[in-house]
Amino acid sequence: MIRLERVTKMYKTSTRPALDRVSVSVEKGEFVFLIGPSGSGKSTFLRLLLREDVPTRGNIFVSDLNVAKLPRRRVPRLRQRIGCVFQDFRLLPNKTVGGNVAFALEVIGKQASTIRKVVPEVLELVGLEGKAERMPHELSGGEQQRVAIARAFVNRPLVLLADEPTGNLDPDTSQDIMLLLERINRTGTTVVMATHDHSIVDSMRRRVVELDLGQVVRDESRGVYGVGR
Amino acid sequence: MRTDFVAREVLTGLRRNVTMTVAMVLTTAISLGLVGTGLLAVNTIDSTERLYSDRLEVQVSLTQDVSSTDTDCSQPICANLRTTLENSPLVESVDFESQPQAYERFKELFAGQSIAEVVRPQSLPATLRVKLVDQDTGAEAIRQAMADQVGVRNVIDQRDVVAKLFDFLGGVRNVTFALALVQAVAALLLISNTVQVSAYTRRTEVGVMRLVGATRWYTQLPFLIEAVVTGVVGAVLASAGLIAAKFVFIDDLLAGIAQNGVIPPISLLDVVQVSIYLVPIGAAIAAITGYVTLRLYVRL
Numbered sequence: 001m002i003r004l005e006r007v008t009k010m011y012k013t014s015t016r017p018a019l020d021r022v023s024v025s026v027e028k029g030e031f032v033f034l035i036g037p038s039g040s041g042k043s044t045f046l047r048l049l050l051r052e053d054v055p056t057r058g059n060i061f062v063s064d065l066n067v068a069k070l071p072r073r074r075v076p077r078l079r080q081r082i083g084c085v086f087q088d089f090r091l092l093p094n095k096t097v098g099g100n101v102a103f104a105l106e107v108i109g110k111q112a113s114t115i116r117k118v119v120p121e122v123l124e125l126v127g128l129e130g131k132a133e134r135m136p137h138e139l140s141g142g143e144q145q146r147v148a149i150a151r152a153f154v155n156r157p158l159v160l161l162a163d164e165p166t167g168n169l170d171p172d173t174s175q176d177i178m179l180l181l182e183r184i185n186r187t188g189t190t191v192v193m194a195t196h197d198h199s200i201v202d203s204m205r206r207r208v209v210e211l212d213l214g215q216v217v218r219d220e221s222r223g224v225y226g227v228g229r
Numbered sequence: 230m231r232t233d234f235v236a237r238e239v240l241t242g243l244r245r246n247v248t249m250t251v252a253m254v255l256t257t258a259i260s261l262g263l264v265g266t267g268l269l270a271v272n273t274i275d276s277t278e279r280l281y282s283d284r285l286e287v288q289v290s291l292t293q294d295v296s297s298t299d300t301d302c303s304q305p306i307c308a309n310l311r312t313t314l315e316n317s318p319l320v321e322s323v324d325f326e327s328q329p330q331a332y333e334r335f336k337e338l339f340a341g342q343s344i345a346e347v348v349r350p351q352s353l354p355a356t357l358r359v360k361l362v363d364q365d366t367g368a369e370a371i372r373q374a375m376a377d378q379v380g381v382r383n384v385i386d387q388r389d390v391v392a393k394l395f396d397f398l399g400g401v402r403n404v405t406f407a408l409a410l411v412q413a414v415a416a417l418l419l420i421s422n423t424v425q426v427s428a429y430t431r432r433t434e435v436g437v438m439r440l441v442g443a444t445r446w447y448t449q450l451p452f453l454i455e456a457v458v459t460g461v462v463g464a465v466l467a468s469a470g471l472i473a474a475k476f477v478f479i480d481d482l483l484a485g486i487a488q489n490g491v492i493p494p495i496s497l498l499d500v501v502q503v504s505i506y507l508v509p510i511g512a513a514i515a516a517i518t519g520y521v522t523l524r525l526y527v528r529l
Binding site: 050073078080084090106107109 | 233438439440441443444445
């Protein structure tokens with residue numbers, strides 16, 4: 001589903017590559033933790049998958065798309081196959097919960113009738129049934145992140161990228177979010193989650209890819225956060 | 230394309246930036262108003278020129294001795310001049326105005342003024358009034374042909390007399406176009422700035438749109454339509470302003486000279502025709518500026 005082949009990313013402002021000959025392959029339906037200290041290249045990894053940036057060298061494939069060589073006008077097609085969740089939720093403060101989720105479909109031109117049907121479904125999936133008319137600021141952090149996940153998932157992406165999705169949440173709420181991501185993963189969606197959260201990685205026992213100074217230093221199928229240190 | 234969605238985004242954008250929107254509309258309106266004024270000036274100059282080209286003549290005035298002795302252009306000097314003129318392919322017709330006729334006309338023109346009492350028939354020359362086939366090309370040739378002839382005092386091209394009027398109208402046109410240009414630059418910068426501000430205030434929306442795979446058109450169209458809407462509203466205001474200006478002061482201003490037939494009046498039709506040009510001009514300028522701004526300054 002995702003394949004990086006000797007991917008190197010240099011930024012003009014730095015002499016050290018942000019990613020250094022990284023090769024990783026993720027199968028359809030896998031759940032992968034991307035860990036490593038700040039500056040290890042996790043964000044660059046995710047940005048390259050989304051084609052927010054292009055690699056300096058190497059190839060990246062997401063489903064059947066060659067991301068690095070994708071012409072500009074086809075980038076939206078890639079992004080429609082990838083859902084994204086962030087630490088800061090990125091909800092639109094002037095739209096309701098339902099409006100936020102619907103927005104993701106409206107802007108890719110989905111029919112109003114489709115939107116009316118699938119938005120309640122996905123809100124139920126993330127446990128927000130009955131809260132469609134609330135405004136984001138009326139919700140707790142955990143609930144806001146659920147809205148963000150609903151928005152990322154509503155178009156049924158093949159891949160869900162999560163960049164520190166529990167970074168702003170307390171441990172209990174974080175656990176709930178992880179259960180939700182697991183449920184989404186069980187629908188067949190590939191999940192790649194960048195995180196610093198030891199306890200989550202340790203309790204989930206999923207594949208762990210560890211980056212350090214832009215290189216893959218560990219890739220274990222049922223890993224924990226701090227092995228060998 | 231979901232038109233309801235785009236329309237909603239445009240309305241939100243215009244409402245959110247209401248002060249900028251108003252500034253943009255007004256600047257565009259003033260700029261287009263000046264363009265319209267310039268176009269009307271050009272119109273007026275053209276029709277004034279047409280008006281005069283039918284009436285203008287070259288006047289060949291005769292010397293004092295010929296003027297006083299020959300009252301019907303029957304004597305050799307005048308008759309020769311007249312024949313020469315009439316034989317020229319440049320000339321359409323030649324009329325002779327004798328000294329007494331000139332005196333009558335002078336009294337008529339300056340009736341009630343003291344100069345009419347002072348002047349005597351002898352002080353006015355007899356004149357050959359020459360109507361040309363083409364005023365623009367013929368006048369200089371006639372002047373050269375006649376200037377050194379015996380019996381000719383001087384040659385007056387009436388174009389020289391009205392040149393001052395055209396200079397004035399041309400000046401009005403140039404000044405309005407110069408102002409319009411300066412104002413247009415301000416309008417362009419303001420449109421560009423407004424689009425940037427608009428994109429900045431909606432950066433979260435735009436960020437989400439990009440992330441979920443909205444196409445470039447979907448992300449840019451609301452901003453472009455916003456710009457075009459303000460451009461069109463500005464043009465409509467400008468048109469309304471021109472029409473109002475016609476009735477409120479242009480008509481008064483030109484009333485005296487237009488009634489005398491010095492320059493043709495500016496009709497409502499003229500103003501409406503110019504206004505019809507302003508709307509697409511406003512829309513196109515706003516759209517192009519918006520597009521270029523989005524391409525250059527805004528990452529969408």
